[in-house]
Amino acid sequence: MTESDARRLLVPVADSETVRNTVAYAVEQAQATAGEGRPVELHFVVVASTRSVDPDAPAELGAATELLDRVDVWVQEDLGTEPPDLLTITENVLGSDRYLFSPGDYADALLEYATEHGIDRIVLDPEYRPGGAAPMLRPLEVELSRGEFEIERAPVERRTRPTxxxxxxxxxxxxxxxxxxxxxxxxxxxxxxxxxxxxxxxxxxxxxxxxxxxFSRQPSVTRLPVQLARLLVYIPYLLWEIAIANLQIAYVVLHPSLPIDPKVVQLRAAVWGDAAVTTLANSITLTPGTLTVSVTDRAFDIHSLTGSAREDLFDGALERAVRFVFYGREAAAIASPRERGDDGPADGPPAEEVAGDD
Known part of the structure; x- marks a missing residue:
């Protein structure tokens, strides 16, 4: 089997209502190809609309990276514990070297990437509409037809807005x-x-x-029983963490010098979805020594009473356990918040300024 025999799929992704199902469809197609004994490369890309030198670039490029992190979790969940040996997954952020405005600009970035990597098929999310959808602009699918690639819209259902x-x-x-x-x-x-x-x-x-x-989304009938089974494993673990934290706080309270160091810090956790975010936020609050003050998207503002409580928080044990419950064993292996650098002072006054006596 030569490299030229490999099948290469390009999947542009954005934060849409159908992106999860599009990822699942692309993985299913790749698995089917690999099952036939043919190598397959699956490329997931996010096309950023800002250049890396622009003032708002860090926020958008950070959001693009976060989306690819989510895609990585979904891919691992869909592949299971034994991914095909012939399947290669690649993730990239495009467009940070140019200004992108119209669907044609986005198509240019995608076509250049497709040509460079020998892509032969582009799978589009039906809700993927970069560069707007004004009547005077040609749709992205039409712009992509300028290349010599097979273009397919993923056959996934659009979510409606029911009463x-x-x-x-x-x-x-x-x-x-x-x-x-x-x-x-x-x-x-x-x-x-x-x-x-x-x-x-x-x-x-x-x-x-x-x-x-x-529920903000439909519960998955197939995944929910598995998540409930993992939750039964998580509950004893959480109770153990609560017991250990209680002993640590009891030691601090009974110590003659009362060695507390209260601060508000921000944790950007690698969890997504209402249920996972709520579970992690409540788990942090239930563990003595830490209190979830507010949550915005993935940013958790947390009041911590001691330095050891913050150390445990950034080591990511609770976060990994919650990822295990909702995304599976493979997702629990993602780097900890400390390793990702997703920790620091909360927005507003520096940590030293918000510190105070309780």
């Missing part, structure tokens, strides 16, 4: 919330026959009222 009634009627949301409410009710009950009936009634009322606002 509150339609969202409430979503079966996966209804069943997930009903099951969680019912189990929680039974955990607090005496397991008498009447409790099973009142629990069902209570869970039905909770589901009818909260189903429209509980």
């Amino acid at each position: 509150a009634l339609a969202r409430a009627a979503s079966l996966p949301k209804y069943l997930t919330l009903f099951g969680a409410s019912y189990v929680f009710y039974l955990l607090l009950s005496a397991y008498k026959p009447l409790d099973f009936l009142t629990g069902a009634i209570t869970a039905t009322i909770v589901t009818a009222l909260l189903a429209p606002v509980t």
